[in-house]
Amino acid sequence: MVEFTNLKTWNQERKDFITSDLNFSINENTTGISKKEIDGSNFVCLPIGVDIHVHFREPGYTHKEDMKTGVEAALHGGISAVLDMPNTNPVTDSVDQILFKKKTGERYDYVDILIAAAITDGNYQNLKQIDEHCDAYKVFLSESFGDLAVKEENVEGALNQLEQIESSKPIIFHAEDSLILKSKADEKEHAKQRPPEAEAVAIQSILRWAHDYPSLRFHITHVSSALSLKLLEIATLDNLSTDTCPRYLFFDQTSDLSPSFMKVNPPLRSTNDRNQLIEALSKGVIDMISSDHSPHTIEEKEKSNPSGMPGVQELIPSLITLVQANEIEWERAIEAFHVFPSKLLKIEQNDVTENCMIVDLSTPFEVDKNWIKSKSQWSPFEGRMLNGQIKYVIKSGEIILVS
Numbered sequence: 142m143v144e145f146t147n148l149k150t151w152n153q154e155r156k157d158f159i160t161s162d163l164n165f166s167i168n169e170n171t172t173g174i175s176k177k178e179i180d181g182s183n184f185v186c187l188p189i190g191v192d193i194h195v196h197f198r199e200p201g202y203t204h205k206e207d208m209k210t211g212v213e214a215a216l217h218g219g220i221s222a223v224l225d226m227p228n229t230n231p232v233t234d235s236v237d238q239i240l241f242k243k244k245t246g247e248r249y250d251y252v253d254i255l256i257a258a259a260i261t262d263g264n265y266q267n268l269k270q271i272d273e274h275c276d277a278y279k280v281f282l283s284e285s286f287g288d289l290a291v292k293e294e295n296v297e298g299a300l301n302q303l304e305q306i307e308s309s310k311p312i313i314f315h316a317e318d319s320l321i322l323k324s325k326a327d328e329k330e331h332a333k334q335r336p337p338e339a340e341a342v343a344i345q346s347i348l349r350w351a352h353d354y355p356s357l358r359f360h361i362t363h364v365s366s367a368l369s370l371k372l373l374e375i376a377t378l379d380n381l382s383t384d385t386c387p388r389y390l391f392f393d394q395t396s397d398l399s400p401s402f403m404k405v406n407p408p409l410r411s412t413n414d415r416n417q418l419i420e421a422l423s424k425g426v427i428d429m430i431s432s433d434h435s436p437h438t439i440e441e442k443e444k445s446n447p448s449g450m451p452g453v454q455e456l457i458p459s460l461i462t463l464v465q466a467n468e469i470e471w472e473r474a475i476e477a478f479h480v481f482p483s484k485l486l487k488i489e490q491n492d493v494t495e496n497c498m499i500v501d502l503s504t505p506f507e508v509d510k511n512w513i514k515s516k517s518q519w520s521p522f523e524g525r526m527l528n529g530q531i532k533y534v535i536k537s538g539e540i541i542l543v544s
């Protein structure tokens with residue numbers, strides 16, 4: 142056993158920290174730790190993270206990432222469950238593909254890989270069997286990496302069927318309207334090809350669907366613009382939630398990132414958008430955060446420049462950095478990376494002393510190649526200081542990671 146003394150531990154009922162001494166079991170052989178007592182006074186003990194939007198790229202694009210390296214990055218970022226997206230090759234749009242991914246994911250003990258099935262123009266009428274096996278659905282309302290855009294009338298066909306079979310699986314939407322994107326295809330800059338209006342128009346459709354299908358569970362991922370917040374501020378739907386990603390909270394079009402490495406869908410926006418998103422997250426207009434961890438290799442980004450950036454490992458340290466900068470309260474941060482994502486994916490929330498992470502708040506660290514575990518070996522945060530180094534990860538009362 143290892144004892145952490147004077148450890149500030151998050152108490153979800155009191156919504157505050159309580160200082161206590163905590164004991165965890167440890168496998169000395171795998172962790173290389175032999176100390177019996179660790180001074181915890183510079184650390185906090187937080188609930189473990191859940192990331193509802195990752196692309197671990199397996200099968201089909203395992204030169205960018207695979208489940209093994211994705212799990213490694215997630216674990217070092219304090220995340221013990223992820224929802225993997227379906228735009229792999231083959232696409233996850235059938236029972237066989239869901240089972241293949243689940244079986245592959247079972248090899249990795251410490252991070253649960255939940256599987257999102259794509260709703261496509263090909264499968265929208267045949268979701269009954271898929272519903273028994275998937276953990277969530279993903280709907281792309283426009284093309285992005287691995288073209289899976291689905292026609293709006295077919296989304297409605299899918300919703301009719303999901304309502305009929307009484308599906309309880311969350312339906313996660315990539316909200317960019319394909320008609321607006323088509324009308325902007327001649328624009329030179331990526332950000333102008335995919336303007337905020339495209340997101341807002343798609344969100345209007347999703348709000349209407351959430352209203353029309355009250356028994357289904359809707360979620361809008363990676364909200365990126367202030368225009369969208371205007372719609373979300375006035376929406377009062379119990380069956381709808383939203384997330385944004387750290388990239389929209391830390392970077393904008395004025396950031397010092399090379400154009401190829403900042404390319405992502407939806408694009409980075411203005412400084413005003415960025416500030417308003419931070420405020421929306423802190424007030425709870427946006428419920429939670431996800432990483433949209435979408436790695437490509439450095440060579441690919443430099444040559445053909447597909448959209449996407451890694452982020453699963455940076456998710457929680459970046460949010461803690463905002464807490465330490467007094468932009469967001471601890472209570473909201475913990476809702477955003479643990480409470481609400483767990484509820485969305487129906488993950489049981491155990492006592493914090495069972496599954497948790499111990500985080501060093503006293504020593505900011507630089508994101509560098511040494512720290513990055515993703516196979517893609519880069520990060521938009523590279524060269525930046527973050528606050529919230531994850532030192533230990535505990536699962537079922539046992540320390541499983543020391544870093």
Ligand SMILES: [Zn+2]
Binds near residue numbers: 194226433434435
């Ligand atoms: Zn994504």
